[in-house]
Amino acid sequence: MASSGGSLNPSTTTSQYPSFCFSTSFTDLMSSSHEDSNWASLGGGNNGIESPKQPPTPFSPSSFLSTPTAAGFSSNQFLDSPFFPFNSNIVPSPTTGNFPEETKYSDFSFLPQTRPLSSKMEEQVKSQPQDWSTSEIQKTKSESTHQYLSDQTRLEDGYNWRKYGQKQVKGSENPRSYYKCTYPNCPTKKKVERNLEGHITEIVYKGNHSHSKPQNAKKSSSNSYNDVPIDNNHFDSSASFGEDDFEQASSLSKSGDDHENEPEAKR
DNA sequence: CGATTTTGACCCTAC
DNA sequence: AGTAGGGTCAAAATC
Numbered sequence: 001m002a003s004s005g006g007s008l009n010p011s012t013t014t015s016q017y018p019s020f021c022f023s024t025s026f027t028d029l030m031s032s033s034h035e036d037s038n039w040a041s042l043g044g045g046n047n048g049i050e051s052p053k054q055p056p057t058p059f060s061p062s063s064f065l066s067t068p069t070a071a072g073f074s075s076n077q078f079l080d081s082p083f084f085p086f087n088s089n090i091v092p093s094p095t096t097g098n099f100p101e102e103t104k105y106s107d108f109s110f111l112p113q114t115r116p117l118s119s120k121m122e123e124q125v126k127s128q129p130q131d132w133s134t135s136e137i138q139k140t141k142s143e144s145t146h147q148y149l150s151d152q153t154r155l156e157d158g159y160n161w162r163k164y165g166q167k168q169v170k171g172s173e174n175p176r177s178y179y180k181c182t183y184p185n186c187p188t189k190k191k192v193e194r195n196l197e198g199h200i201t202e203i204v205y206k207g208n209h210s211h212s213k214p215q216n217a218k219k220s221s222s223n224s225y226n227d228v229p230i231d232n233n234h235f236d237s238s239a240s241f242g243e244d245d246f247e248q249a250s251s252l253s254k255s256g257d258d259h260e261n262e263p264e265a266k267r
Numbered sequence: 268c269g270a271t272t273t274t275g276a277c278c279c280t281a282c
Numbered sequence: 283a284g285t286a287g288g289g290t291c292a293a294a295a296t297c
Contacts (some may be wrong), residue, residue, distance in 0.1 A: 164272090166290070169287080191289090
């Protein structure tokens with residue numbers, strides 16, 4: 001059991017799914033080879049969006065909405081790429097617009113102002129090389145003190161998560177928790193990092209749900225966005241991801257990548 | 268009673 | 283080849 005390590009198992013189970021990754025770093029994926037494939041197959045299998053049907057997803061919009069100015073980062077940024085992490089055009093972090101990693105993966109993140117974004121990012125870049133960057137579908141970092149309130153909502157993204165581990169990462173003093181989607185066969189996982197105060201400083205999603213959001217998620221029963229009819233069309237079909245979707249998504253992310261992230265991401 | 272969380276150990280990968 | 287660090291497993295505890 002333990003011998004398998006874990007990361008390999010899922011890959012074999014999900015390998016049957018079409019590898020699909022929303023990360024704008026698709027190009028990277030292509031060139032990155034097996035490293036990502038590990039996760040790509042794992043999460044990529046269902047890699048669609050966090051919520052095939054529910055756009056709001058992981059970075060609970062409500063949390064953002066609830067914290068309009070909270071982060072101090074312009075809602076504009078959100079308007080551009082708020083609920084669509086897979087949107088290649090995701091705006092670079094307000095403060096860190098020049099972070100390749102950030103934009104590159106189309107994951108948008110929020111960092112608490114309490115800690116220097118740059119340093120944080122650096123840490124990520126350093127401690128989390130390619131396998132994560134390429135595989136991570138969405139990266140969310142909460143920002144400002146309001147994140148505390150958002151914590152719940154963010155975790156309650158409409159899916160049921162089960163914590164399967166916790167670690168104290170070297171780069172930061174923040175403990176990192178590992179969650180798995182409780183839905184059978186759903187390879188989706190997420191890492192949640194909290195600061196000393198218990199506030200979420202970062203959330204990283206891996207893989208995509210191979211199922212639609214549970215109607216009555218235990219934890220997210222109160223999520224109003226649960227039924228937010230956001231246009232998620234391209235990904236909506238995630239339930240039956242085919243090449244079309246794949247290409248669409250890939251091209252999407254690709255174009256976006258090429259457009260804004262390429263130059264910077266290159267380095 | 269079942270599901271989830273906690274926690275230490277183990278495994279894998281990168282350096 | 284060894285070490286460090288991250289990620290996952292799994293038994294026990296808790297809810």
